[in-house]
Amino acid sequence: GGWWLGRCKQQTPKNNMSDDHEPRRRWNRRNSDGAAWGGENSTNNNNTDDHRTRSYYREPVQISAEFRERIAAAARASIVTLTTFSLLVFSGQESLPVAWIGNVFAISVLKPTLGGTFLSARDVFVPMIPVALISWAVSAALSVSSTEVYRIVLPFVVALAAMVVFLCPWPHLTMKNLMLLIFYLVVSNPLSLKNVATEDVSSSIQDIGPFFVPALVGTICIGLLVSLLVHVVMMKFARSTTASRQVLILMRQVSHETNQLLLSLTRYMQSIGKDSDVARQARTLIDYHTRRRSRIIKRLGDYLPAMRTESRLGLSNEGIDIDAIEAFAACAKKQQKHAELVQAATTQTLLGEDYTSKNSHVREVKEIISENLGYVLERLALEYSKSETVFFFINASKEDKEQIIHDLQHSMDEYLQAMRQAIHDAEALLQNNDDASRSTAGPMIRVRVTFLALFSFIHELRDVVSATKVTKDKSDKVAETAIARLLSCLKMKWLWNDISKRRLATKTAVGLSLASLWVSIRYLNGHLAYTH
Numbered sequence: 001g002g003w004w005l006g007r008c009k010q011q012t013p014k015n016n017m018s019d020d021h022e023p024r025r026r027w028n029r030r031n032s033d034g035a036a037w038g039g040e041n042s043t044n045n046n047n048t049d050d051h052r053t054r055s056y057y058r059e060p061v062q063i064s065a066e067f068r069e070r071i072a073a074a075a076r077a078s079i080v081t082l083t084t085f086s087l088l089v090f091s092g093q094e095s096l097p098v099a100w101i102g103n104v105f106a107i108s109v110l111k112p113t114l115g116g117t118f119l120s121a122r123d124v125f126v127p128m129i130p131v132a133l134i135s136w137a138v139s140a141a142l143s144v145s146s147t148e149v150y151r152i153v154l155p156f157v158v159a160l161a162a163m164v165v166f167l168c169p170w171p172h173l174t175m176k177n178l179m180l181l182i183f184y185l186v187v188s189n190p191l192s193l194k195n196v197a198t199e200d201v202s203s204s205i206q207d208i209g210p211f212f213v214p215a216l217v218g219t220i221c222i223g224l225l226v227s228l229l230v231h232v233v234m235m236k237f238a239r240s241t242t243a244s245r246q247v248l249i250l251m252r253q254v255s256h257e258t259n260q261l262l263l264s265l266t267r268y269m270q271s272i273g274k275d276s277d278v279a280r281q282a283r284t285l286i287d288y289h290t291r292r293r294s295r296i297i298k299r300l301g302d303y304l305p306a307m308r309t310e311s312r313l314g315l316s317n318e319g320i321d322i323d324a325i326e327a328f329a330a331c332a333k334k335q336q337k338h339a340e341l342v343q344a345a346t347t348q349t350l351l352g353e354d355y356t357s358k359n360s361h362v363r364e365v366k367e368i369i370s371e372n373l374g375y376v377l378e379r380l381a382l383e384y385s386k387s388e389t390v391f392f393f394i395n396a397s398k399e400d401k402e403q404i405i406h407d408l409q410h411s412m413d414e415y416l417q418a419m420r421q422a423i424h425d426a427e428a429l430l431q432n433n434d435d436a437s438r439s440t441a442g443p444m445i446r447v448r449v450t451f452l453a454l455f456s457f458i459h460e461l462r463d464v465v466s467a468t469k470v471t472k473d474k475s476d477k478v479a480e481t482a483i484a485r486l487l488s489c490l491k492m493k494w495l496w497n498d499i500s501k502r503r504l505a506t507k508t509a510v511g512l513s514l515a516s517l518w519v520s521i522r523y524l525n526g527h528l529a530y531t532h
Helices: 002-031 048-057 064-088 099-109 114-144 147-167 176-194 199-204 209-234 243-271 276-313 322-347 360-392 398-429 434-439 441-466 482-490 499-520 522-529
Strands: none
Touching (some): 064 099, 099 176, 099 209, 114 147, 114 243, 114 276, 147 499, 176 209, 176 499, 243 276, 243 322, 276 322, 322 360, 360 398, 360 441, 398 441
């Protein structure tokens, strides 16, 4: 015991020293700009420019726009529900039964834009007709048999239907959950009317006989029309819900985030090795604007099909250039890959780089890079903003566009020359110093990645604005007939080999067959479903 206590006392100072060293190393990482000096010039509070910069970077991020969008979506859903139930319930339901199913379909197809809602309604309506007809035929075949046979066969029929619907590879069979719901309602309706336990309940339920399937389809169509009607009415207001308007808003947001990203990168390049406080704030904003830009670009890509649909229907804004918008979206998507490289190079550190973040050689290298590239990058960001505005947001003349292309190319050449000069000066400083070369290996790799990623980012826009107008490829393709499309669908392989699809189909089949027991078993239907 004494020997063990002595060993513990001998090891205590070593553990304390490591505990003291670890927090200090983390603190140095937080106070550094990733691979620069610890910020000895950051205490200069008399510089008004630095004070304005810090105030800018500490500006809080507003989330009111997203909150307003959620309120608008909730208001549209409430209006759709109120209108659908008003048309179906207050009409007496003599010819349009199952009012709740109309509201379910109305909410399911309701999207933030008019074009998106139209596409969803089309995806429901196209497969709904054949599914309803097949369900009607199956229901008629089961109705011929006795009630006892109907009760026994129903769980197996709905289970088989679930497997077929979820494993079917046909592209036109969309909204599979809703299609399976239609099948279940049609097939189980005759048996559910026979299983009513009490006379009071049976007198309150009205059997419309063979017209149940057309009435159900009519109820669903009313729900779909109400969802479209809400967006059509919104077109009369200033804040319409057309996809063309939303796309223009998202384009401006992408442009704003791009300009803020370039501004943050400019501040970072101008302050590394000189002012670590501003460099650290700029590094945080680079990460923020890159992530936010990615989310907006994803939303922009989701709205493009809806915008094309509105254009074909003649519901888009006049003067909108769909080709230019698609070119902007494609360019932004390509640029995002380079922006993520800039994000990784400026916000992440290599293994072991934390130990060299306050090295004097690293500071000298960063000062050289800042002197060569700081203001050149600022001019490049300005030319990029002007080029993007001229080509995508205003109607400029051909001469102005050619001048903008020339100015952007000139700024890119200056940036490329400054980048090469900065790397040459940094390598000349480290040429005969092995210790400096080892300590600056990580920072130099990240700087090179940042240089090339930013140049590629700008070059993507340069490729778009300098490209000549290319006619769309109109290859001599023979239009497929309806029979050819049907044969191609029949030749598709079913999704049984897909484990996830097969598992989902199996679970749905088991769940739906258990749910059908409430209709098949007399006791469950008579004593539990319709209790006094």
